[in-house]
Amino acid sequence: MALLEINNLHARIEEQNILKGVDLTVGAGEVHAIMGPNGSGKSTFAAVLAGREEFEVTDGDVLYEGNDLLDMEPDERALEGVFLAFQYPVELPGVSMNNFLRQALNQQREHRGEEPLPAGAFLKRMRECAALVSLDPQLMSRSVNDGFSGGEKKRNEIFQLAMLEPRLAILDETDSGLDIDALRIVADGVNALRRSDRSFVVITHYQRLLNYIVPDVVHVMADGRIVRSGDKSLALELEEKGYDWIREEAVAA
């Protein structure tokens, strides 16, 4: 059974149809890249999978581990192992990283019938995961994302991914706005987290990230549909030719 099976997914926000029939199957341990021009529906797709309420699913279905994902609240999805790395991580003044992560992690442990992690073990785990993405441990006593640099915010997302150990991680343009060094750090972090029972959906505008996170499958999204799928060479082709030919094909189809 595939980890994630999406059939004919349609979604809209207010009166605007954005997803117009997405089909996608992701097997356990696979890395799928979704590329596409601005406005093609990539971020909406990520948002719908994570359960953002402003989007209305009008048709289609999403099976996650055989269960109806769309029927779950955002927190249920997270507890079942779905993780979204935000394109624009939210600042939470007054909520310390430490408290935030402890509560999130213990929620997940409780859901799995495990005891809360003892303070010592929690701190040790935090340090290890922070080191994975070279995140300054001092940030742990600060408010979540509050006053973090752009790069720190993105690394913080991958740090949380490492802490929460999801089975399906969706990375929404985690590379955008990162310089090449930061990109490498984030990619190395993600690669270190690849496991046979953890799948990734990596949404990106540029091929560059895929030099570092090598995908099993590359999909191209245009006008709310996946219009082409292939191996990693498809990403290089897109880089070379741009998105126009895809768009033309999408319109022609």
Place this chain on the structure above:
Amino acid sequence: MSHPHALASLEASFVDAFEAHAGLLAKNGTGPAEALSFAAAPALRRQALNRFRDLGVPSRKNEAWKYTNIPEALAAGFAVSPADPPSDALPARWRDCLLPNLDAHLVVLVNGRFSSAHSMIGDLPEGVAICGLETAATVRPDILRRHLGRYADWETESLTALNTAFARDGLFVYVPKGTVLEKPIYALHLPAANERLFLQPRHLLVFEENAQARIVERCCGLDGEATFTNAVTEIFVGERAVVETYLVQDPGDEHSVVSTTHAYQEAASTFSTATITLDGKVVRNNLNVLPNAPHCETHLYGLFLPAGDTQVDNRTLVDHAKPDCVSNELYKGVLNDRASGVFNGKVFVRQDAQRINAFQENKTIVLNNEATMNAKPELEIYADDVKCSHGATTGQLDPEALFYLRSRGMSKRQAQGLLLHAFAGDILERISIEPLREMLDERVTRLFGE
């Protein structure tokens, strides 16, 4: 109850009570009003009463009382008397109002009267006096003569006039020049009556030059019959004195409180105060600060967290009369259920008060469609070289922030609790008395879950 006849009869009931007790109030010439400096006491009481009669019970027609209906709050009827001597019997649960781990000079006021049976003042530095106002009239008549009635404006505020007419007892604190009071004062105002009482405590806090002290006043509910408290507090902050006060209100949902504070600051003094309202029926706080000399620093913080049908109305005034002062004001509120909140903050910068830095901010989160908030920040500036800003925001919790937390596995309630706690934490973290901060932190956690 806004009917003029009803109002008139309400006013008449205060006047009748005054006449009935006039003899008691004038007794032996030792009551605090007898020590008032600027008039013969019985005459002053009479004058204050007449002033009250002219001004009347504040109704909603009065702009300053637009959102808080005092006649309605009084409609159920309360016995007005200059308070009997306190009874030594209090329900055992009064101890729940104490703060574990707080090492403080404890003052207990039962129904507005100083209770020596429950107070534990402990050792005091030389010259410091902490007692009931009635006792102070005998012990430190000089201080009363110099300060009592000097700062509270009974000529224009009707409820202050009413309090002045009836004032008999309350909290008295005197810290002489150069003295540092290491331990905080914890003053508990316990409404604990078997009948519906109208209580009028009068507090006087005097901190002379270079004195330092911290005071927590808490109005803590013990069930019992409903009460209406009309409290007036006068605070004198002498030159270079550093004073921190807290007003914590959790009287219970049957009790109404109007608390009027007038603080007067001398040169280079620092006055910080936080008003924290957790419950109550109708709660109105009038906080007036007059930094009447250069280089004063003033901090006003507020946190109001009403639920149920609680109404909280905070009205503040910082009257910058002299140059080179700083004032900073931050009031935050979270309204739940059918609660209502009002913030009316005024900063006044007089013409000669140059180089003032004055900041004022009010932020409120409304959790429910039935809860309402009215915010009215006001700056009135007559000087030209000043830095002032003000702002007020009222809204819901940021849905983006809620989604972020939920996407990490937190339930809606947990995410909401975490965000509200962070919101209130902005005020809580400014509380320097750790056991008080811990108690409030716990209350906030209980209120919002997590």
